[in-house]
Amino acid sequence: MRWFGFGFNAFGQICAQDESVQEESVDTVKVIHPSELRCHVDSSSCRLKTSRISASWSRRASLHLAGSSPGIYRRRRKLRHGAWTLNHSQRVSVVDVTLPLVPGGYLVSKPPFYHTLSPHLKAKSLALGAEHALLLSASGAIYSWGLGSHGQLGHSNLLSEEEPRAVEALWGMPMSSVAAGGWHSICISNGGDLYVWGWNESGQLGLPSRCLRKAPLQKSSQKAGELCPATSSHEELQEEEKHEVFISIQAFPALLDVTPPCEIRAVSCGSRHTAAVTIKGDLYTWGWGEYGQLGHQTLTSADEPQRVEFFTAEQMHVVDVVCGTWNTFAAVVKEEEGRSQ
Missing domain, CATH: 1.10.287 (Helix Hairpins)
Incomplete structure (x- = not known):
């Protein structure tokens, strides 16, 4: 499995920046062409397989598998060729360097707190937006809480919630996956349909903006x-x-039609863009695209799902997608491998 990235690259999250290149035509901040991620470790040959990726505004963390020994590597500008290795002698791996946290150990003044949920809320997965949280329960129900000023909670209003509250519009329709953007929310039903709600200022819901x-x-x-x-x-x-109906805030879940009709297997949200993978292995993106994070090799935005033609042209089958704040990472395999899955 190979990973490609595109979009915001100011900290070298996608590809290393060559400081010796001074050409004005070379924009190392915006990577508009899908670029394959390279493994940067202290070895002449890298055989590590990237199995998972997590991305934030300025960093990208990759989980690599080399035989039975996992390792976590982090990419940022100051650690261009560096890697954080793990203590392989322990079954539970722990990063062996000090994390760059503020004095006291936390990025905020208050330490993390533990808050018990209702016993019937058996969580399957959790997605966090800028100021809201989404929980997918084992039964397939969606619960949301946090800030609701942009309709991102899906309760048909702009009110905030301090405790998890079921998204009633989706009740009775089991969901298989959930994702949260900056101020928007997406989920996939068991049948492969997409439901969207929240802020649509940049077309991140795939609705007219x-x-x-x-x-x-x-x-x-x-x-x-x-x-x-x-x-x-x-x-x-x-x-x-x-004669045009525009939507800036969608306060309750809406079914999003993707053309041509297809089933969705994975979805991820950036701050103001969204990416989804179909069962057939196509990648669709929409929303804010001024860093090239939509993968269409332009800096334009889109308020409707558009297929990323690069992977189709290269006969690649997309199997997973992860969005950073302003960039996107896609996992691909060869077409014949994708058809056999």
């Missing part, structure tokens, strides 16, 4: 005004907007 549709309408109206000066482009723009 005013800020993304307005610019093309303005450009087309300006061109029409140049061809026919007597026509008021401003009035035409207003008339076109009347």
Whole structure:
């Protein structure tokens, strides 16, 4: 299995930045072409297999498997060729270097706290957004709590919740996976359908976004005004907007249609973009794309799911996807291997 990354690369999370290259045409901050992730360890040949990836705003952590010995490696600008190795003599591996935390050991003044949940909430997985949390229970129900100002809790309002509350609109429809973006939420049903809710300012829900549709309408109206000066482009723009339904906040789950129809096997959310993998091995992305995190080899945003053609053209079968805040990482295998899974 190989991993590719694209999007925000200011800290070298995707590929190492060559400081000797001074060409203005080379943008090492924005990686718009899917680039294969390389293993940087102190050895002439790297045979480690990356099985999992986790990404944040400035870092990327990879779990590598070399035989039966796992290892965790972290990529950032100052550790371009460095690696955090593990104590392989212990069955439970522990990173053998000091984590760069603030004095006292935590990034916040208060230490982590333990809060018991209701006994009937048997958690299968947990997803954390910027200010909200989603829990997928063993029964397939979705619970949410935290800030609700952008409708990210899915309770048909913009109120916050201090305790886990069931997303009633999805009750009775078992879900298999859940993901949280900065202020939006996504889940996959057992049948492979996508349900979305929360903030849609950048089209991250895959629903019509005013800020993304307005610019093309303005450009087309300006061109029409140049061809026919007597026509008021401003009035035409207003008339076109009347016939379009825009969604800035979706406060309850909505079924998202992907064209052509397909079943979804995995989904992940960045701050303001979303990526999903189909059972057939296609990768679809949508939302904010100004760092190239949508993988379409442009810096444009999109408010509807679009297939990443790079992997199709290279005859690669996408099996998993992980979104960082402003970047995306996709795991792929050869097409024949994907068909056999």
